[in-house]
Amino acid sequence: MTNSRCTKFFALLMVLLMAMFVSVGCSSEKESSGEAKKTDNTSNSDNTSGNTPQKGGTLTIGYAEEPDSLDVQKTGMMIGSIVGSNFGGSLISMHPKTKEFVPNLAESFDISDDGLTLTFKIRPNITFSDGTPLTAKNYKETFDRALDPATGATIIPGQFKQVKEILAPDDSTLIIKLNEPSAPFLVNLSDPGYMQPLSLAAIKKEGDNYGRNPVGVGPFKFKEWKTGQSITLERNNDFKWPAPFFKNQGSAYPDQLVYKFIKDYQTMIAALDSGSIDVAYGIAGKDVDRYENNNKYQVFEMDRQGIGLFLEMNTENEALKDKIVRQAVNTAINKEAIVQAVLNGKGRVAHGPIPASFFGYDPDVEKYDYKYNIDKAIKLLESDGWSKNDKGIMEKDGKELSFNLMILDRWNQPSQMVQAMLKDIGISIKIQALEAGALIEKAASGDFDMTFMGYFGVDPDSLYTFLHSSQINVMNHSRVNNPELDSLLDKGRKTIDLEERKKVYFEAQKLIVDEAYWVPIYSEKQYHVANKRVHGITQAFNGLLFQDSWVSK
Amino acid sequence: MANISKTLESLEMQTTLVKKQPSSLKLNFLKEIGSNKRARYSLFFLLLVILIGVFAPLLAPHDPEKPYYEALLHGPSKEHLLGTDSIGRDLLSRLLYGIRATLTAASIAVAITFTIGTFIGLISAYIGGIIDNILMRIMDVLLALPTIVLALAIVAILGPSLANAMIAVGFASIPGFARITRGAALTIKSSGFVEASRSIGSSHSWILLRQFLPNIGGVLLVYTTLFIGVAILDTAALSFIGLGAQPPTPEWGTMLAEGKNYIYQAWWLATFPGLAITSVVFSVNFLGDALRDMFDPKSMGR
Numbered sequence: 098m099t100n101s102r103c104t105k106f107f108a109l110l111m112v113l114l115m116a117m118f119v120s121v122g123c124s125s126e127k128e129s130s131g132e133a134k135k136t137d138n139t140s141n142s143d144n145t146s147g148n149t150p151q152k153g154g155t156l157t158i159g160y161a162e163e164p165d166s167l168d169v170q171k172t173g174m175m176i177g178s179i180v181g182s183n184f185g186g187s188l189i190s191m192h193p194k195t196k197e198f199v200p201n202l203a204e205s206f207d208i209s210d211d212g213l214t215l216t217f218k219i220r221p222n223i224t225f226s227d228g229t230p231l232t233a234k235n236y237k238e239t240f241d242r243a244l245d246p247a248t249g250a251t252i253i254p255g256q257f258k259q260v261k262e263i264l265a266p267d268d269s270t271l272i273i274k275l276n277e278p279s280a281p282f283l284v285n286l287s288d289p290g291y292m293q294p295l296s297l298a299a300i301k302k303e304g305d306n307y308g309r310n311p312v313g314v315g316p317f318k319f320k321e322w323k324t325g326q327s328i329t330l331e332r333n334n335d336f337k338w339p340a341p342f343f344k345n346q347g348s349a350y351p352d353q354l355v356y357k358f359i360k361d362y363q364t365m366i367a368a369l370d371s372g373s374i375d376v377a378y379g380i381a382g383k384d385v386d387r388y389e390n391n392n393k394y395q396v397f398e399m400d401r402q403g404i405g406l407f408l409e410m411n412t413e414n415e416a417l418k419d420k421i422v423r424q425a426v427n428t429a430i431n432k433e434a435i436v437q438a439v440l441n442g443k444g445r446v447a448h449g450p451i452p453a454s455f456f457g458y459d460p461d462v463e464k465y466d467y468k469y470n471i472d473k474a475i476k477l478l479e480s481d482g483w484s485k486n487d488k489g490i491m492e493k494d495g496k497e498l499s500f501n502l503m504i505l506d507r508w509n510q511p512s513q514m515v516q517a518m519l520k521d522i523g524i525s526i527k528i529q530a531l532e533a534g535a536l537i538e539k540a541a542s543g544d545f546d547m548t549f550m551g552y553f554g555v556d557p558d559s560l561y562t563f564l565h566s567s568q569i570n571v572m573n574h575s576r577v578n579n580p581e582l583d584s585l586l587d588k589g590r591k592t593i594d595l596e597e598r599k600k601v602y603f604e605a606q607k608l609i610v611d612e613a614y615w616v617p618i619y620s621e622k623q624y625h626v627a628n629k630r631v632h633g634i635t636q637a638f639n640g641l642l643f644q645d646s647w648v649s650k
Numbered sequence: 651m652a653n654i655s656k657t658l659e660s661l662e663m664q665t666t667l668v669k670k671q672p673s674s675l676k677l678n679f680l681k682e683i684g685s686n687k688r689a690r691y692s693l694f695f696l697l698l699v700i701l702i703g704v705f706a707p708l709l710a711p712h713d714p715e716k717p718y719y720e721a722l723l724h725g726p727s728k729e730h731l732l733g734t735d736s737i738g739r740d741l742l743s744r745l746l747y748g749i750r751a752t753l754t755a756a757s758i759a760v761a762i763t764f765t766i767g768t769f770i771g772l773i774s775a776y777i778g779g780i781i782d783n784i785l786m787r788i789m790d791v792l793l794a795l796p797t798i799v800l801a802l803a804i805v806a807i808l809g810p811s812l813a814n815a816m817i818a819v820g821f822a823s824i825p826g827f828a829r830i831t832r833g834a835a836l837t838i839k840s841s842g843f844v845e846a847s848r849s850i851g852s853s854h855s856w857i858l859l860r861q862f863l864p865n866i867g868g869v870l871l872v873y874t875t876l877f878i879g880v881a882i883l884d885t886a887a888l889s890f891i892g893l894g895a896q897p898p899t900p901e902w903g904t905m906l907a908e909g910k911n912y913i914y915q916a917w918w919l920a921t922f923p924g925l926a927i928t929s930v931v932f933s934v935n936f937l938g939d940a941l942r943d944m945f946d947p948k949s950m951g952r
Contacts, residue, residue, distance in 0.1 A: 362911065363910055363911060363913070366914075383912070383915055384914065384915075387914060431719065434717075434719040437719065437722060438719065438722050438736060438737050438738065439736075506892065509897070509908070510736050510737060510908075512897070513717075513737055513897045513898055514717060514737050516897065516898060517715065517716070517717050517737070517898065520715075527896070528896060528897050530810075530892055
């Protein structure tokens with residue numbers, strides 16, 4: 098039950114991730130410069146240069162969540178794709194440094210001048226770990242399966258929205274025809290987790306059990322899944338088709354790759370410290386200094402793509418449908434204090450619904466957003482007819498401003514800060530900590546007053562998922578039904594001219610901030626920490642790659 | 651005629667017994683507490699803690715719910731004697747106010763346990779037979795589950811809040827308490843004076859309230875005291891996992907949980923609430939132990 102709820106949550110997260118990829122031609126300068134910045138921290142952390150890679154050993158990775166399924170087309174969880182990428186691969190890969198697309202499972206690829214036809218030549222002699230060879234037909238079947246509604250695929254149907262047809266004229270040629278040109282499509286296609294080819298024979302053989310016994314073409318083979326604990330993968334000795342940018346062009350170095358699922362953060366830290374895991378995903382800013390100053394560890398830093406924390410208000414709530422109340426809430430939140438306290442300063446304040454790293458971010462938002470000012474917030478409420486009652490809570494016509502705020506456990510600290518800040522202007526908040534699945538379910542059905550939320554993305558089209566009226570009961574938790582905003586978000590999807598598109602989002606941003614549906618709070622830095630006994634970890638824009646990695650004994 | 655004199659005789663016996671029991675209990679209690687060092691110090695410490703809790707608003711240097719953003723995770727200093735937490739609240743003030751939540755929760759939980767547990771135990775012992783059997787088998791089933799698991803289940807149904815945590819801990823401890831009461835009551839049941847009261851037709855409630863209760867009072871007092879310690883731990887445990895006191899209410903278990911995540915950056919956050927819980931539970935148990943020795947060194951002093 099919890100698992101399926103989790104799935105849903107991450108499915109939704111991923112749905113919006115791809116939703117923004119879907120949007121047309123958004124390879125803006127801004128975006129690429131944002132990525133270039135990340136390239137700088139792309140470290141090939143072979144600190145003990147001179148040491149030659151050794152085969153053998155086990156590389157153990159700690160992650161907070163456990164996947165729901167290893168059928169990569171059916172999982173909506175990020176970790177499903179992360180684990181899956183180790184037994185998978187993609188037609189093309191993005192070079193971690195140059196950000197260029199290079200062929201991987203395809204030996205070459207070609208994009209027609211109009212950008213509508215993509216032709217891939219599949220590399221010969223690639224086999225699945227069950228022995229069947231990889232062909233273009235096989236790749237086509239893989240995508241067909243994902244697009245078949247009966248499969249219930251989570252990610253690909255959304256990312257393939259502009260795909261017209263997929264053809265496999267011979268064993269080595271795969272042609273994908275698009276309705277409109279799209280740069281994000283290539284980014285999506287380069288994901289070795291979700292976009293890996295599947296062995297239809299294995300799926301047929303395993304049936305419903307496939308999700309717990311997957312087969313792929315990657316450097317590792319699935320070995321064992323201990324529910325609630327770990328997934329073990331073992332080296333695929335036949336593997337010799339890694340992306341060209343890796344130094345190691347043969348099979349992987351470690352004998353085994355183990356993903357351990359450690360829900361409790363403090364336990365994760367303890368596991369990293371004791372050496373029972375080599376790599377820990379998602380270390381909080383407050384703990385990073387400790388590892389940076391310790392030469393036993395290497396730290397990988399990434400900027401959050403999207404808004405890491407924002408407060409959504411239910412506009413169908415009797416009090417919160419009043420724009421002035423929402424504006425007062427916005428004015429009462431001291432975001433700098435939250436960034437300092439929660440992130441230890443390792444992140445930036447979010448002024449509007451679009452983070453500064455995105456295309457379509459309007460720097461003017463820093464001028465017109467709500468500045469923290471308690472007196473002004475109180476005056477706003479008073480001008481709206483609210484006054485403090487003897488309990489110190491704002492009241493109008495016998496109705497008090499008191500709300501439930503839904504959170505996940507990890508948002509405990511910011512939620513208490515928001516609670517204290519809103520108390521200052523006479524709004525009483527009751528914090529309700531929920532499981533991820535339960536929270537997302539309540540948020541989707543509108544059964545809440547306020548909730549914390551965060552999103553991943555790379556393009557402002559993410560806002561469509563959260564604020565377009567067609568998304569009510571899905572991800573439009575605030576239940577915003579604003580025709581003006583709808584038309585802007587529709588326009589943003591369709592507009593190809595970059596300048597024009599930028600203006601659309603500038604306008605949307607201003608409207609959203611003025612309507613104060615959310616309180617955008619911060620975009621944080623994310624950290625992964627690895628023990629230095631692991632060499633050769635490559636940092637890509639969306640995670641860590643282990644093809645060159647080996648462990649010293 | 652003979653009948654009447656017999657009745658009178660036994661009545662007399664009853665009154666003396668009943669009179670004797672409570673007064674000797676009280677006297678012994680005060681006298682022995684005074685002479686028993688362990689009991690004296692523990693009781694003194696607990697009373698002090700309760701007083702501090704009652705006068706927390708006067709003693710606390712800061713508002714326990716007010717964050718000082720300029721003082722995040724500050725260590726012990728002049729301004730904040732025990733330091734501040736991750737959102738800049740004064741730890742000392744929170745600890746002092748925390749006494750209220752923690753001790754109230756524990757006492758209410760124990761009150762629930764005591765009332766219902768004693769009732770079930772007495773009824774079971776007094777009536778006996780099939781009723782005894784049914785009640786005790788139900789208790790056996792519940793005893794098979796660890797108290798905290800039972801409490802967890804109850805909170806899961808009622809929803810997380812401090813009040814529900816008290817109820818949960820209170821109800822979850824009933825089986826153990828009922829068994830102890832029953833055991834003690836059974837020894838009274840077979841004693842001569844109860845037989846006598848029965849034979850002269852004293853009402854059941856009279857026998858239960860005036861003969862059973864006073865005579866097992868010592869045992870109940872000892873176990874109630876010990877249960878307070880358990881209840882403090884259990885409510886704190888529920889709060890620790892987020893099912894008890896809700897933020898921003900200061901409660902020791904919650905504070906401990908919040909401090910846990912900062913164990914490397916701010917040792918004081920987990921240390922002081924932990925020490926507070928430990929010392930209070932320690933002295934409650936000390937007191938309980940001392941009482942046990944006092945009341946029945948032979949059967950319970952082990």
